[in-house]
Amino acid sequence: MLNCKDVVVKFGGVRGLDGVSLTFERGISGLVGPNGAGKTTMLNVLSGFVSPSSGRVEFDGLDLLSMNPTGRARWGLRRTFQQEQSVDSLTVWENLLVAAENLGSRPADARQIADLVGLTELDRPVPLLSMLERRLLELGRTIMGRPRILLLDEPVAGLPEAESLMFAPLIERICEEFSLTVVLVDHDMDFVTRACSNIAVLDFGRLIAYGDCVSVLSDPAVEAAYLGVSNES
Amino acid sequence: MKGLKVMWESRAKSGLTIGLLAGGLWALAIPMAVDDYWLRLLTTSVIYVVVAAGVGLLFSRLGIVSLNQIALMGVGGWIFLRLSYWLDAVPSMLIMCLAGLATMGIGVLIGLPSLRLSGLSLAVVTLMFAAFAEIVFTSIGFPTGNNGWRGEPAPGETSVPIPSPAFAESNTGLWFYVVITTTVMLLLLWVFLTGRWGRAWAAIKQSEPGAVSIGIHVTSSKVTALAVVSFTTGVSGALLAVPTGSLVSQSFSAISSVILFAVVLIGGAFSLVGAVLAGLLFVALPPALEALVARIPVVLELLGPTFTNLIYVAFGIGLIQSLIASPRGIAGDLAGVGVRLRRAQRWPLDPSDAVFAFIVLVVPPLSLALLDLSLAVYVVAAIWISLWLVHPLRTLWPSRSPRGIALIGIAVGLLIGALGFLAGPWVCLLAALLVVVSVNFLRKRLARRLVKMDEELASEGIHAQL
Numbered sequence: 001m002l003n004c005k006d007v008v009v010k011f012g013g014v015r016g017l018d019g020v021s022l023t024f025e026r027g028i029s030g031l032v033g034p035n036g037a038g039k040t041t042m043l044n045v046l047s048g049f050v051s052p053s054s055g056r057v058e059f060d061g062l063d064l065l066s067m068n069p070t071g072r073a074r075w076g077l078r079r080t081f082q083q084e085q086s087v088d089s090l091t092v093w094e095n096l097l098v099a100a101e102n103l104g105s106r107p108a109d110a111r112q113i114a115d116l117v118g119l120t121e122l123d124r125p126v127p128l129l130s131m132l133e134r135r136l137l138e139l140g141r142t143i144m145g146r147p148r149i150l151l152l153d154e155p156v157a158g159l160p161e162a163e164s165l166m167f168a169p170l171i172e173r174i175c176e177e178f179s180l181t182v183v184l185v186d187h188d189m190d191f192v193t194r195a196c197s198n199i200a201v202l203d204f205g206r207l208i209a210y211g212d213c214v215s216v217l218s219d220p221a222v223e224a225a226y227l228g229v230s231n232e233s
Numbered sequence: 234m235k236g237l238k239v240m241w242e243s244r245a246k247s248g249l250t251i252g253l254l255a256g257g258l259w260a261l262a263i264p265m266a267v268d269d270y271w272l273r274l275l276t277t278s279v280i281y282v283v284v285a286a287g288v289g290l291l292f293s294r295l296g297i298v299s300l301n302q303i304a305l306m307g308v309g310g311w312i313f314l315r316l317s318y319w320l321d322a323v324p325s326m327l328i329m330c331l332a333g334l335a336t337m338g339i340g341v342l343i344g345l346p347s348l349r350l351s352g353l354s355l356a357v358v359t360l361m362f363a364a365f366a367e368i369v370f371t372s373i374g375f376p377t378g379n380n381g382w383r384g385e386p387a388p389g390e391t392s393v394p395i396p397s398p399a400f401a402e403s404n405t406g407l408w409f410y411v412v413i414t415t416t417v418m419l420l421l422l423w424v425f426l427t428g429r430w431g432r433a434w435a436a437i438k439q440s441e442p443g444a445v446s447i448g449i450h451v452t453s454s455k456v457t458a459l460a461v462v463s464f465t466t467g468v469s470g471a472l473l474a475v476p477t478g479s480l481v482s483q484s485f486s487a488i489s490s491v492i493l494f495a496v497v498l499i500g501g502a503f504s505l506v507g508a509v510l511a512g513l514l515f516v517a518l519p520p521a522l523e524a525l526v527a528r529i530p531v532v533l534e535l536l537g538p539t540f541t542n543l544i545y546v547a548f549g550i551g552l553i554q555s556l557i558a559s560p561r562g563i564a565g566d567l568a569g570v571g572v573r574l575r576r577a578q579r580w581p582l583d584p585s586d587a588v589f590a591f592i593v594l595v596v597p598p599l600s601l602a603l604l605d606l607s608l609a610v611y612v613v614a615a616i617w618i619s620l621w622l623v624h625p626l627r628t629l630w631p632s633r634s635p636r637g638i639a640l641i642g643i644a645v646g647l648l649i650g651a652l653g654f655l656a657g658p659w660v661c662l663l664a665a666l667l668v669v670v671s672v673n674f675l676r677k678r679l680a681r682r683l684v685k686m687d688e689e690l691a692s693e694g695i696h697a698q699l
Contacts, residue, residue: 015234049442085443089435098432141447162321 001025002149002181007055009205016041017052018205028175028182030196030213034188034225037202039185040082043151046183047079048072058148059181074103076148080155086126093122095137096144103145113140116177117170119221132163136170143174149222150175150182156191164188168187168195193217201225246437249423252505253416260412264405266609272404274517276411276476281493282512283418283469287462288494289502289511290422294434295458297347298356298387300490302466304362307485309336309470314376315481317395318384326396327473327692329414333468340463341456360664367550370482395478407476414472418465419505425461426505492548499551501562509562514551519544525659550666558673568671608654613659615650618665621645625672629679 048069156164313332376384378393501507622642653661
């Protein structure tokens, strides 16, 4: 259980996160909101790239804020980025290998992961890959070793609809296989509702709704955050 | 062991085999082909290859612009000279390693800002160290075989050079000693580059957050790179002190570190082949250009004794050309040749690739060894220009058959070689330069046109969808 308590992040005078308290259960949870709502900031706090001004982040009672980002990755907190991070100067296999080597995994495991995410022709250089293959490669790199938490920041950005829908069952399979807590950030609501059991909605750094997909999406506060509130109403 | 096995199975293996084979042949041919002056000069070039490889590794793998490598080389040389005096019974190879280890400590210490700084700020900090080292070397000098920690001769005493080892007495012996030591240092860098650390460095260069997210410890990876490069640079500084048993502070000026960096970009920072080219360009090109220009009376009259500074202009032009049109340097341009050589190692053997490999690996050193030197230089120039042209012409002219492209390359190469033979070396050099620069600019223009066409097609597609 990933537990965030009263997390505050300040960027100068702006509050990127304003006292967010959230609990992500095992399984896939969505984190959505309009642009600038604080979704990526939340992932940055969880993965250690941004230190909160105050608040606590714990996983099954373990204080995650006491570890640096590298330590968290090695412990099992993995993430992807909006801009995927595969290394262009290496081949697909070397990309998997570099993750395996640093996350306490063996080359044989890297090969299994490649099969799991559906990557073939491992000796190809990364610049020759399609966007889907690059996204799969990035996903494969994050689940090396012993993952516990997976933070996915717009994992299907830039993919056509058919390909992005294919991603949802893959994430579900990975989540089940490794018994993960997955936090999924995306703008594609079809994809989010297909993949996630629960959704949290942020707006201007505050949590405005959290619960199952149907109830959250019909919440008036969420509609207002996404569509704006008319003065006449 | 498993890591080594994986590494050996990787594609880098064939590159290494070809590199060792070609390097070995060249190393055997050169002492037979050149006179003592050029052999000494090429020996020094080979020493600088290791330093260039270090500069290239830091820049290409970690984005660190290090402008103090020549100063570090001086540090290695200084420590080697002093240790050689104190430990006169110890083999010089061991003292060299000790000097390398001591330089490693200093290199890591002065490289610590690189953990916080990047880009121009880091370049300036490293340049400051190079300037500081230059002042120190000038004021305290390099040790000789005298007493005291500085090894300075006392008033009334004469300066005694450290005795050279027996193998350094003959130029050929020294050449092979330097080639073998350099090969060992390059192999050390190669093992790091193609192994676990090299992959981690590549990930850091791509994106530090991305590297951190897969558990790479950025600080220790950078410190490891600095340590390895400082060690090899320290050893090459020691190697520089072997032939004469003494060093002079003028060899380690701050400006030479800057020039070395430029030359590494021209040769190609992304491969060890680029480092070999950079070492040659850095040491052997200035006297070669001086010798050539000295034969052109017009230039001599025009520039007077300052004509020796023309090398800076040549390096400047080379740097601009490589930054604009050839970001992977000359070595990158020759990569097409490398691909065919790698293919030539696979079984079943493609006869045309085998012939190609023979021409590249065997003909140039053989012609140097067997033919009269002046003629051999033009033969080699013709072969290399022909080979270099294959890859760029293919991109410029995709519809042409490979045979047609090869014929055009050979024709241009022969023309340049013949020009050199008939009209003199400077015409050959200018013609080769003109061909390389113009072909590269054409490639750049073509690439831009292709990108523009792609954008137009994409926007047309969007309009059609709308």
